[in-house]
Amino acid sequence: MTLKKQFGITALVSVITTLFIFLVYSPAYVPIESTVISFSKILQGKTINIYAQKTILPFLDSYIPEREIADTKADTTYILSTDNQSNSITYSNKGTPLYTETLIPAHKLSASVETISLDEIKNGLSDGTIGVTSTAKEFTIDYFDLSTQVLTVYTSYKEINTAIENDQTVIMSWQEANPQWAILDIDQTSLLRPSENPWPLTLAYSVQGPQAVEIATAFHTVLPKTNFDHTKLTNVAVTGVTAISRGVEYEIARRNDPLYPARGVMDILSQADITHINNENPLFDSCIPEKEGIVLCGKTPSLISLTAIGTDIVDLTGNHQNDYGYDANLESINHLSQAGIEHFGGGINQADAEKILYKTVNGTTFAFVGYNYFDSLNGPDYVSIAKDDQPGSNFYSEEKMARDILLAKQNADIVFVHFQFIETYQYFPLIEQEQVFRQAVDLGADVVVGVQSHQPQTVEFYNGSAIFYGLGNLFFDQMWSRQTRQGIIPWLSFYEGKLVNRYLYTTLLYDYSQPRFTNGSERSELLSEILN
Numbered sequence: 439m440t441l442k443k444q445f446g447i448t449a450l451v452s453v454i455t456t457l458f459i460f461l462v463y464s465p466a467y468v469p470i471e472s473t474v475i476s477f478s479k480i481l482q483g484k485t486i487n488i489y490a491q492k493t494i495l496p497f498l499d500s501y502i503p504e505r506e507i508a509d510t511k512a513d514t515t516y517i518l519s520t521d522n523q524s525n526s527i528t529y530s531n532k533g534t535p536l537y538t539e540t541l542i543p544a545h546k547l548s549a550s551v552e553t554i555s556l557d558e559i560k561n562g563l564s565d566g567t568i569g570v571t572s573t574a575k576e577f578t579i580d581y582f583d584l585s586t587q588v589l590t591v592y593t594s595y596k597e598i599n600t601a602i603e604n605d606q607t608v609i610m611s612w613q614e615a616n617p618q619w620a621i622l623d624i625d626q627t628s629l630l631r632p633s634e635n636p637w638p639l640t641l642a643y644s645v646q647g648p649q650a651v652e653i654a655t656a657f658h659t660v661l662p663k664t665n666f667d668h669t670k671l672t673n674v675a676v677t678g679v680t681a682i683s684r685g686v687e688y689e690i691a692r693r694n695d696p697l698y699p700a701r702g703v704m705d706i707l708s709q710a711d712i713t714h715i716n717n718e719n720p721l722f723d724s725c726i727p728e729k730e731g732i733v734l735c736g737k738t739p740s741l742i743s744l745t746a747i748g749t750d751i752v753d754l755t756g757n758h759q760n761d762y763g764y765d766a767n768l769e770s771i772n773h774l775s776q777a778g779i780e781h782f783g784g785g786i787n788q789a790d791a792e793k794i795l796y797k798t799v800n801g802t803t804f805a806f807v808g809y810n811y812f813d814s815l816n817g818p819d820y821v822s823i824a825k826d827d828q829p830g831s832n833f834y835s836e837e838k839m840a841r842d843i844l845l846a847k848q849n850a851d852i853v854f855v856h857f858q859f860i861e862t863y864q865y866f867p868l869i870e871q872e873q874v875f876r877q878a879v880d881l882g883a884d885v886v887v888g889v890q891s892h893q894p895q896t897v898e899f900y901n902g903s904a905i906f907y908g909l910g911n912l913f914f915d916q917m918w919s920r921q922t923r924q925g926i927i928p929w930l931s932f933y934e935g936k937l938v939n940r941y942l943y944t945t946l947l948y949d950y951s952q953p954r955f956t957n958g959s960e961r962s963e964l965l966s967e968i969l970n
Contacts, residue, residue, distance in 0.1 A: 526647060528643065528644060529580045529641055529642070529643055530642070530643070530644050530646075531642050531644065533644035533645055533646035533647075533650055534644055534645050534646070534650040534651055534653075535642065535643075535644050536643045536644050536645045536653075536654050537643045537662075537664065538641065538642045538643070538663065538664040538665075538666075539577045539611065539612075539640065539641045539643070539664070540611070540629070540637065540639065540664065540665055540666035541574055541581070541609055541610065541611060541612070541640070541641070542610060542612055542621045542622075542639065543559060543568075543607050543608070543609055543622040543624065543639070544598075544602060544609075544610055544614075544615070544619040544620065544621060545602060545606075545607045545619065545620055545622050546603060546605060546619065547618075547619065547620040547897075547899075547940065547969060548965070548969060549963075549965035549969060550962065551605070551607070551622065552622060553623040553626060554607060554622045554623070554624060555624065556624060556625060556639075559582070559609065559624075559639075560582045560584075562607065563582060563588065563589060563590075563609070564584065564588050567606070568590075568606065568607045569590040569591070569592050569598075569601050569606055569607075569609070570589050570590065570592070570608065570609040570610070571591070571592050571593075571598060571610040571614055572592065573610065573611045573613075573614060574609050574610045574614070575591055577611070577641050578609050580641055581641050592608060598610070598614075599618075607622065611665060612666040613665050615933075615939060616938070617899065617904060617937040617939060618899045620940070620941070621939050624638050624639055625638065628941075630671070630929075630931040630939055631706075631929055631941060632705075632706055632709045669800060670801055670802075670933055670934050671932070672711045672712070672799045672802050672804075672931070672932045672933075673710045673711050673929060673932075674710060674712040674714065674929075674930045675712070675714065675927055675928070675929050675930075676887055676927065676930065677713070677714055677925075677927050678889065678894075678908070678909030678910045678911055678912045678925050678927070679718060679889065679909070679912060680715050680718060680744075680913040680914065681717075681718040681719050681734050681736075681758065681913070681914045682717075682719070682721065682736035682743065682913055683727050683735055683736045683915075684727055684731075684734065684915050685915025685917075685950035686699055686914065686915050686950065686951040687736055687737060688727070688729070689952075690737075690740060696739045696740050696742045696743065697742050697743060697746055698743075698951060698952060699740075699913040699952050699953075700742075700743035700744075700747050700952075701746075702945075702948070702953055702954035702955065703747060703912075703927075703943075703954070703955065704746040704747045704748075706955070707748055707927070708746065708747055712751060712797060712799060713747055713748045713749050713750050713751075714749070714753060715744055715747075715749045715751070715753065716752075716753040716755070716756065716856070716889040716909075716912075717754065717756065718758050718759075718914075719734035719736060719756065719759065719761060720735055720736070720758075720760075720762060720767050720769070721735070721736040721770045721773055721774075722735065722737075722738060722762070722773070723737075723738050724766075725737050725762070725766075732758075733758075733761045733762075734758045734761055735761060735762050735766065744774075745778075745779075749777075750779065750780065750797070751779065751781070751795060751797065751806060752774055752779050752781045752782075753781075753782065753784075753889055754782070754783050754784025754785065754791070754808070755784055755808040755831050755856055755889060756810070756831065756858055757812060758822070759784055759822060759829070759830060760821055760822050760829065760830055764828055767829045767830070768786055771785065771786055780795055780797070781795070782806045782807065782808050782856075783807070783809065783810070783831060783856055784810070784829070785824060785829065785832075786829050787826065787827045787829060791824035791829075791830060791832040791833075792824075792832055792833075792838075794807055794842060794846050795807075796849060796850060801934065801935070802851050802932050802933075802934070802935045803850040803851050803852070804851070804852045804853075804854065805846035805847075805849060805850035805854065806856070807839075807842045807843065807846060807853070807854065807856070808831075808855070808856040808858075808889075809832050809834035809838075809839065809855075809858065810822060810833065810834060810858045811834045811857045811860070811874065812858055812859060812860050812861070812890060813831065814834040814835070818833050834857075836877070839855070839877075840881050843855065846882075847882040851935035851936070852932060852935065852936075852937065853882060853883050853884050854883070854884070854885045855883040855885070855887070856886075856888075857875065857878075857886070857889065858889055858890045861890050861891065863892065863919075863921065864893070864895070865893070865896060865921075865967045865968055866907075867888070867895055867907040867908070871888065872907070875888065875905050879900050879901050879903040879905065883903060884904070884937060885904050885905075885930065885937070886903065886905045886906070887906045888908045889909065890908065891909065892910065892911055892914070892922050893908065893910045893919075893921035893922050894910040894921075894924050894926045894964060894968050895910075896908075897928075897940075897942065899940075904928075904930070904937060904940055906928055909926050909927070910924050910925035910945075911923070911925050911953070912925055913951065913952075915950040916947070917947060917950050923946050923947040923948075924944070924945070924946060924964050925944070925947065925953055926942045926945070926964070926968065927944075928940060928942055929941040929942070929943055942965065942968075944956045944957075944960070944961045
């Protein structure tokens with residue numbers, strides 16, 4: 439016969455609570471004492487049978503060491519009382535929802551491995567070429583119906599990181615995501631970027647039985663319903679050089695289509711929670727764009743390309759803001775503000791240019807700081823720099839950056855620092871550039887971006903922070919080389935105040951104005967240059 443053991447409500451609560459903590463362990467969860475009170479209040483001292491799937495049994499063995507298997511059902515259940523009524527916790531969508539676990543395949547950020555299929559995951563788990571973390575082990579067994587013996591299990595961060603750095607894919611729970619790794623797509627479906635299909639690697643657990651609603655309610659008063667709450671996710675898209683002027687304006691006029699520059703990327707970028715633009719030159723009503731040269735302006739109607747991609751914030755660190763004088767710059771900033779686009783790194787006067795821009799989205803507060811490093815080398819009186827009541831870009835000094843980052847860190851979860859640095863046409867950064875960008879990280883920046891580069895540059899993960907030395911062009915007319923046609927758009931995912939994933943969209947410029955997303959060899963060749 440199947441062993442039956444009597445449990446009072448406190449013992450039952452202890453087992454159920456510990457079981458659930460096993461499912462969604464986090465140091466931030468409430469202590470068991472609070473759970474006992476909640477269960478006692480909701481269940482009113484009832485004794486309830488709980489059946490659990492066999493993959494949970496090894497965990498329960500530490501609490502109920504004696505167990506007999508007397509029939510075919512016994513190895514898939516645990517009987518916690520002699521009550522005639524029973525309730526079962528199963529990996530199923532049937533019944534009252536109890537908990538949903540999201541798993542992810544993590545790999546090294548690379549040009550060669552970006553997607554994987556469910557079949558490849560199952561086969562890799564079976565032959566040991568794909569590993570699994572100890573946290574995700576039981577869920578993985580449930581999902582793929584595998585035997586424990588076949589799995590390669592990693593129990594520490596060091597083991598996981600070593601495996602990933604050696605080009606192995608590791609299945610882990612969502613809460614183990616780390617921004618130095620990449621979350622692979624599964625069967626062309628992304629967890630964190632716009633996708634047509636739902637994420638396939640999720641497990642829904644439910645409770646069935648006479649007291650199912652009571653049990654689920656008790657769980658949910660103190661513990662989350664899932665380890666991945668999409669309402670806590672924030673995606674930030676960061677773009678490179680935008681200078682709607684010269685050839686861009688010519689193509690807009692030739693096609694009579696102010697939206698033309700944005701048409702290749704707007705469907706994706708408009709879905710980010712925060713979309714950033716680095717606007718290099720003013721947009722004003724009386725602009726007559728030059729056909730060549732480096733005095734740049736754009737027409738006011740061309741602002742529609744910025745709104746079409748869902749621009750939320752604009753970086754005004756560029757050195758062409760005052761090309762047509764202060765009034766044109768002021769008019770341009772006013773147009774941006776009227777379009778609902780907030781600015782930083784430049785402004786209508788010195789105080790406005792120096793301000794830190796804060797935005798809170800889905801529970802995470804971001805701070806954005808920007809500097810015109812390049813023109814600051816000419817001193818604070820240089821024509822493009824904001825001074826007193828004159829508009830312009832933000833002057834850089836090491837002392838100012840240290841002060842700004844300290845203040846931003848006190849008021850935000852995530853600090854972005856953007857630089858209009860010295861322009862070079864190469865994939866790798868200058869030594870001075872590397873020193874300044876890394877110093878920003880050492881001072882507390884979480885993401886550092888070079889917005890000056892007209893071709894993509896190296897991507898680095900340094901001391902727990904993401905550095906993008908250069909993004910290349912977005913809306914600009916530099917068609918004269920393969921490198922200046924290339925661009926990257928970091929799609930950065932944040933969860934509960936932390937960076938959890940970096941994805942790089944890659945683009946190629948067409949028609950002197952329009953970036954389009956790339957894939958295949960065009961994508962992999964660029965990623966190979968900047969990820970190495």
